[in-house]
Amino acid sequence: MSVVRPEDSSLCEPAAKPRVRDRIFDTACELFYRHGIRAVGIDAIVCAAGTNKMSFYRSFPSKDELVADYLRHKDSHFWLWWDEVVAPHQGRPRQQVEALFEAHVSKTCSKESRGCGLANAAVEIVEEDHPGRAVVVSHKSEIRRRFRALAVAMMARDPEQLGDALMLLMEGGYLARLTFPKGGPVASALIAARTLMDAHGA
Amino acid sequence: MSVVRPEDSSLCEPAAKPRVRDRIFDTACELFYRHGIRAVGIDAIVCAAGTNKMSFYRSFPSKDELVADYLRHKDSHFWLWWDEVVAPHQGRPRQQVEALFEAHVSKTCSKESRGCGLANAAVEIVEEDHPGRAVVVSHKSEIRRRFRALAVAMMARDPEQLGDALMLLMEGGYLARLTFPKGGPVASALIAARTLMDAHGA
């Protein structure tokens, strides 16, 4: 149950040093994603960022708020990724979903992947009033909304059902990634998505 | 990022008092499942169990080992559940999977559910040498194996593909449960499973 120790984060003085706040934030994002939120303390973050605790508390009001920022960052990057993957197939929702799943599989199977940071946060953050909870909830709600919208656009027989099923496939992949090296069942996600869409006449 | 405080666990002296070890273990299981593993300290457990830290360390070698026991307990209960659900449809793998998903949906949608304790542990426990990791990995591997075996038994066109897809659906449901009150997309899992099996000619 050990936590990330302040000393062990590779090297404690990264070459570039733009504004401390950014260094701290980038470091925190990586550590939170790789080791989990609860496992990473302020000391570990500031040490890995080559700075000190005071500099941290001059830039962030609290750890919880930093966590919320981390999740907002993950959220916006996710939608950047989504829009980028979807863009080449404008107006062809079926191809958009296929592209999404293809990208999802290759992304999730890469060895650096630790699944979805926001999904992981859903596990770690239980307190209803944690500033990060709202970010997670709205993120996952938007995923559901978009999958359902895509299912509508491709004129599926039961779009809500199809949209939710596609979401389950994707989320399941995130979870599977955490136990299977290289992803395991994740590899089947694209074909499964195709099969579901076929069955819905889309 | 608050943790479960030793004081706030409803009442600190449960009526029945069979052997302390059991009281501690049951309490720990519930707290771990409800609040997460890292969020629950030894103090919180022993207080909620109406005992003290020394009694804990007389029964368990360490917290990590308790966590591993908790996961083993979840694992064996899961297979008890699985076998029970599957039993009435011996020899009819298609019906067995349907029964599994029906039970999975109703279980996961219940308001006490916090998804799959073992999947949650996969998120929280990152250390490769934690005694709980092996339990999680073997649990998820066995799920995959069984789904694939069921797909073979129902003579699916591509049994490995179908088995993995079914697993993704189920795992996705566990994750969705954590952000959507009452489960959200989980409700679509059964129909999605049926659709996939139909498409595989099973």
Place this chain on the structure above:
DNA sequence: GCGGCAAGTTACCGGTCGGTAACATTCTTG
């Protein structure tokens, strides 16, 4: 009643947690 054991009590250990005060240094910019 007495021995033995299970359980409770109290105090303690070093270490880490998130967070802060006061002060010294360096960097940037006018």
Place this chain on the structure above:
DNA sequence: CAAGAATGTTACCGACCGGTAACTTGCCGC
């Protein structure tokens, strides 16, 4: 160069972390 902002340093806070020692109390069967 000087002023002011940004950053670093050190020490500290109370609380909690997982874990332990020494001793006392309660309960059981013989």
